[in-house]
Amino acid sequence: MLMTKERRPAIRTLRGWAISVLHEVGAIRECEEHGWMQERGDPHARERAFDMARRDPPTGVSQADAVGEIHNALDSIGDACPECPPDRQARG
């Protein structure tokens, strides 16, 4: 007999968790106009995010995976909003 296995992850996605951690520590911020996440290039904030990943990984996720996902999220987030005009991004 087939049974429907219901998977109920403790968090929506590991990715979503990583983003929320990065946002919480201030490593990334949202473009006020377009809502894209931007990496702020703050090494201290990043360090705090990795710290949180090591100390308090999501339920069922290893520390290594949690830290790895923080890396992945940082890699995938640019330091500028893709929709803001380039000339506004270049200087600052």
Ligand SMILES: [Zn+2]
């Ligand atoms: Zn923008």
